[in-house]
Amino acid sequence: MQGISTKIRLVQITILITVAMALAFSLSAIxxxxxxxxxxxxxxxxxxxxxxxxxxxISARIYEMYLKNGMQALGLTDATAEGRRKLAQLKDGIxxxxxxxxxxxxxxxxxxxxxxxxxxESRYRQRIEEMGGDDAYRAYLNETNxxxxxxxxxxxxxxxxxxxxxxxxxxLSVEPVEARAFFDKESANPQYAALFTEPESLRASHILIxxxxxxxxxxxxxxxxxxQAQLEKLTAEEMRxxxxxxxxxxxxxxxxxxxxxxxxxxxxxPGTRARGGDLGRFARNTHTPRFDEAAxxxxxGQLSQVVETDYGFHVIKVTxxxxxxxxxxxxVRVQIEQQLLDRKRAARLASWLEARRRSANxxxxxxxxxxxxxxxxxxxxxx
Numbered sequence: 001m002q003g004i005s006t007k008i009r010l011v012q013i014t015i016l017i018t019v020a021m022a023l024a025f026s027l028s029a030i031x032x033x034x035x036x037x038x039x040x041x042x043x044x045x046x047x048x049x050x051x052x053x054x055x056x057x058i059s060a061r062i063y064e065m066y067l068k069n070g071m072q073a074l075g076l077t078d079a080t081a082e083g084r085r086k087l088a089q090l091k092d093g094i095x096x097x098x099x100x101x102x103x104x105x106x107x108x109x110x111x112x113x114x115x116x117x118x119x120x121e122s123r124y125r126q127r128i129e130e131m132g133g134d135d136a137y138r139a140y141l142n143e144t145n146x147x148x149x150x151x152x153x154x155x156x157x158x159x160x161x162x163x164x165x166x167x168x169x170x171x172l173s174v175e176p177v178e179a180r181a182f183f184d185k186e187s188a189n190p191q192y193a194a195l196f197t198e199p200e201s202l203r204a205s206h207i208l209i210x211x212x213x214x215x216x217x218x219x220x221x222x223x224x225x226x227x228q229a230q231l232e233k234l235t236a237e238e239m240r241x242x243x244x245x246x247x248x249x250x251x252x253x254x255x256x257x258x259x260x261x262x263x264x265x266x267x268x269x270p271g272t273r274a275r276g277g278d279l280g281r282f283a284r285n286t287h288t289p290r291f292d293e294a295a296x297x298x299x300x301g302q303l304s305q306v307v308e309t310d311y312g313f314h315v316i317k318v319t320x321x322x323x324x325x326x327x328x329x330x331x332v333r334v335q336i337e338q339q340l341l342d343r344k345r346a347a348r349l350a351s352w353l354e355a356r357r358r359s360a361n362x363x364x365x366x367x368x369x370x371x372x373x374x375x376x377x378x379x380x381x382x383x
Contacts (some may be wrong), residue, residue: 050095051364053102062154063368065144066094067205095368101157103356108160111167115159124155169345170351179336183329195335198327199284203320204295205259205277207249208266211312220342246313253303259317281322291316294360 050058070076071091077083114198128137182326187196217235249266253259267273284292287309294307295316304316 003190026261030233037376040083047367050364050368051102051362052304053100053362054100054106054360056102056106058098058102059150059153060148060214060368061144061150064095065097065146065150066098067091068144070094081247091368095364099357099362099364100353101161103353103360104164106158106360107356111164112303113160113163113167115156115163120156123159124152127151127155137219140191165262165345165349168348169341172341172344172348174337174340174344176333180329180342181335182336182340187326195332195339196327198322198325200296201281201283201322202295202300202318203281203322204279204298204318205275206272206279206291206317207246207259207263207267207277207315208269209242209249209266209313211239211244211308212310213239243306243308243313246315250306250315253315253317277317280319 033254048060050060050063052058067090071087074086074090076087076090078087126132131137131140135150142150145348186192189196215233216238220231220234220238245266248260250263255380260278263277264273267277270276272278279287284296286292287295288311290307290309291314294304294314295318298316298318299317300321302318304314307314307316
């Protein structure tokens with residue numbers, strides 16, 4: 001059970017960026033043109049090497065890690081012709097991406113770009129936490145058959161990529177007129193709705209009576225109750241008591257009691273107690289679905305009924321409502337400039353990589369040439 005949930009989390013983490021990029025690979029991207037490439041120069045007996053790029057070896061373990069994650073993320077098998085075609089795409093995409101990463105690392109070394117030890121350690125720990133912590137990380141190493149050094153090399157490559165992108169983009173900037181032109185052209189484009197549209201939101205407060213069913217059951221069991229039927233009965237009774245407590249608070253509010261005062265006295269949400277239950281301003285999908293549904297059904301000044309979520313029983317009061325609106329240029333100018341700058345940096349890196357691929361000395365182990373895909377979608381033999 002733990003292994004399955006770990007895999008689900010792992011295919012979503014940032015460190016598996018190769019997989020995400022491979023999903024979007026177009027045919028033209030897969031049919032990259034390399035210059036001094038030798039598809040048989042990588043020793044066939046060296047099965048642990050996918051390719052050599054300017055003398056740098058690409059580990060087969062890293063390739064297999066990305067392949068396994070990619071196949072899991074896409075649900076790919078070789079049982080059908082379409083599955084085999086997509087699998088070949090994924091394999092070639094991973095090889096191409098790993099070659100590009102090797103080229104970037106070689107460039108970082110050539111430019112004497114150094115990664116600070118504390119930054120490497122910080123990013124390494126960040127990636128482990130994204131996986132779910134040390135236990136999940138160790139399980140991942142076992143599942144993918146890679147070592148801690150392998151994983152650190154992936155994180156190192158990620159940081160080298162950032163350094164090289166910065167170096168290549170030092171002279172790039174975005175002029176105010178470019179940002180304004182983008183706003184005028186794209187502000188009505190649904191593709192950029194998240195940027196140009198401020199969703200409806202509200203400001204609300206709540207009083208929480210904590211009631212996590214599993215936690216209550218566990219506490220009762222720890223106190224000496226072992227009979228399962230009795231545990232269920234006692235848990236249900238405790239849940240009813242806590243709901244009744246929330247209902248009593250609601251009754252006091254309906255009779256005119258001050259919400260903030262009751263929140264400071266009764267709420268079991270430590271994060272909002274000192275603020276009188278104030279949650280601040282938030283949009284939909286900020287809290288649990290039941291909480292959001294109840295809150296957005298209220299008008300300013302209204303109280304909810306007792307709302308049950310996984311956290312317990314809530315009484316909610318909405319204080320302000322803000323309808324959806326279009327953002328002004330001055331509100332999004334900084335975000336637009338950053339987006340345009342990111343585009344320029346990506347284009348600069350792509351152009352640099354294209355030139356480096358043509359001039360670099362690259363040897364690919366024939367065992368890792370899945371095949372090329374022509375414009376008709378048919379697999380072409382690697383032989």
